[in-house]
Amino acid sequence: GESVGLHLPTLSVQEGDNSIINCAYSNSASDYFIWYKQESGKGPQFIIDIRSNMDKRQGQRVTVLLNKTVKHLSLQIAATQPGDSAVYFCAEKRGNTGFQKLVFGTGTRLLVSP
């Protein structure tokens, strides 16, 4: 089976609850942040992004909050569903020039119980 994420922090929620996944970043020069969802055996899937000149951005059932003061990022998932079960990574992109690599944070495993 899939071994990615065995030792990751885990958040367990009930179906229908709201989930909040947190991420801290260290580089104040980072200007672009992305949340990815990784299901077992699959590549990271883009969920939502936010630029450093914003503090909130909403998508379908997801909201990303950015607090630059404390270098903190969060992903809120409304009405969590079993299909949301996966490992969630925040990633940051550094610099103002193009082709900058993504630097991933430690993932969080989300387990949704029916």
Next chain:
Amino acid sequence: AAGVIQSPRHLIKEKRETATLKCYPIPRHDTVYWYQQGPGQDPQFLISFYEKMQSDKGSIPDRFSAQQFSDYHSELNMSSLELGDSALYFCASSLGESAGVVETQYFGPGTRLLVL
């Protein structure tokens, strides 16, 4: 919609052997990135290419090399394989970025490499 294609999906090699991983980006994407993800770890950037030129380099061992071809597909060549090279290798693609414009990286399904 077409996604990033990687081949092979699974690969088993012996120590000291070589391996070649292939990545076919989303149509019209001219930038590819390679990442390595060990068990229980986050993806680590290896190398990227834009218009067939290396655009950024991360923690890629000297035993590894990569290139991007005229059709924008990319290959990651790994030689003298070690047990520690066992990991998931992801390719991501994006449009080339212009000043002030950030392009989303879309990931492929990955190649799982096992070195015995």
